[in-house]
Amino acid sequence: MVKLANIDLNLLVVFDLLYQEQNTQRVALHLGLTQPAVSHALKRLRLLLGDELFERTSQGLQPTPRASQLHPGIADALARVNDTLNRRDDFNPALSERTFNLNMTDIGEIVFLPRLLQHFSQAAPGISLHTARSHNNELKYEMEEGQIDLAVGLIPQLGAGFYQQRLFVQRYVCLMRHDHPLATGEFGLEEFRSAHHAVVVAQGTGHGEVEEQLANAGIKRPVRLTLPHFAAVPYIVSSSDLVVTVTGKLAEATCERFGLTVRQHPLAFPEIPINLFWHRRFHQDPGNRWLRGLMFSMFSE
Numbered sequence: 001m002v003k004l005a006n007i008d009l010n011l012l013v014v015f016d017l018l019y020q021e022q023n024t025q026r027v028a029l030h031l032g033l034t035q036p037a038v039s040h041a042l043k044r045l046r047l048l049l050g051d052e053l054f055e056r057t058s059q060g061l062q063p064t065p066r067a068s069q070l071h072p073g074i075a076d077a078l079a080r081v082n083d084t085l086n087r088r089d090d091f092n093p094a095l096s097e098r099t100f101n102l103n104m105t106d107i108g109e110i111v112f113l114p115r116l117l118q119h120f121s122q123a124a125p126g127i128s129l130h131t132a133r134s135h136n137n138e139l140k141y142e143m144e145e146g147q148i149d150l151a152v153g154l155i156p157q158l159g160a161g162f163y164q165q166r167l168f169v170q171r172y173v174c175l176m177r178h179d180h181p182l183a184t185g186e187f188g189l190e191e192f193r194s195a196h197h198a199v200v201v202a203q204g205t206g207h208g209e210v211e212e213q214l215a216n217a218g219i220k221r222p223v224r225l226t227l228p229h230f231a232a233v234p235y236i237v238s239s240s241d242l243v244v245t246v247t248g249k250l251a252e253a254t255c256e257r258f259g260l261t262v263r264q265h266p267l268a269f270p271e272i273p274i275n276l277f278w279h280r281r282f283h284q285d286p287g288n289r290w291l292r293g294l295m296f297s298m299f300s301e
Helices: 009-021 024-031 035-049 065-085 106-123 136-144 189-194 207-216 233-238 248-258 286-299
Strands: 054-057 060-063 099-103 128-132 150-153 162-170 172-177 197-200 223-227 243-247 260-264 272-279
Touching: 009 024, 009 035, 009 065, 024 035, 060 065, 099 136, 106 128, 106 150, 106 248, 106 286, 136 272, 150 286, 162 248, 162 286, 172 233, 172 248, 197 233, 207 243, 223 233, 233 243, 233 248, 233 260, 243 248, 248 260, 272 286
Parallel strands: 099 128, 099 150, 197 223, 197 243
Antiparallel strands: 054 060, 150 272, 162 272, 172 243, 172 260
16 A cells, blocks of 8 residues: 655656656656656656556557556646645635634724724625634633634733734823813813712723822722723713723714713823734734734724
8 A cells, every 4th residue: 555655746746747748858858857867756656656657669658557547636636736835825805704803802892893894894795803802821822723813902911922013002081071060171180089980990901000000199089980891981971970081092982972072181191002913823824914904004003
């Protein structure tokens, strides 16, 4: 029994050309080899397959019945290998029906998804998105395995093995309803301290650093509501006297729709980098390249 591991693929290339050309000299010219090298390859094939394979006749080398039996399968296999190795890595978003998995916060969903989906409806109607919120080692594993294509945010744990690209820096502002008593006039630390607040405790996000800095600065304010996420904030603030510290991107996306006012935060926070992350295993994946290129072109500043 012939084992595939014992076969030099180049021998099968020689076999295929000999079957077509029936002449060792022409095969040698085609492959850039010497004629003795082609003859040596044929000798190795004969020993491997236990058959003469080609016999010299007045019409040149003619295949034996065994060679004629083998050739269709070998020619097909070589064609498949050639097609696989030379397959173009183009990704056509207009025809693709791929589902991309994105790891992002609820703010990311509010900021990125409406514009992305609007673009998809015109340029990539078959593409779907799935969002997730994985953290730390769970996220690293899922990205290594290709379960998550891209991650967006402040994710310092994605270091070795990951590429990253800056989209923008995040700033923090105060958000309140448009007719709030503090929507106009002076808005400094004293006014901030006296207001009733909603606080978002979003673990594993840059927002946790904001709350830490407020605490370290000794800034206390009356907290009337604590939430684990940002999605409900615009609804709540628009119909209450609460003030909330949010990202500038969330404020931009919601202030007009919900009738809210944005005030510059009285405390100067460090800017938080928001990056796009992907695992190096998928750096050359055509679909991954297309999506991250699209997100960079749409959202980078």
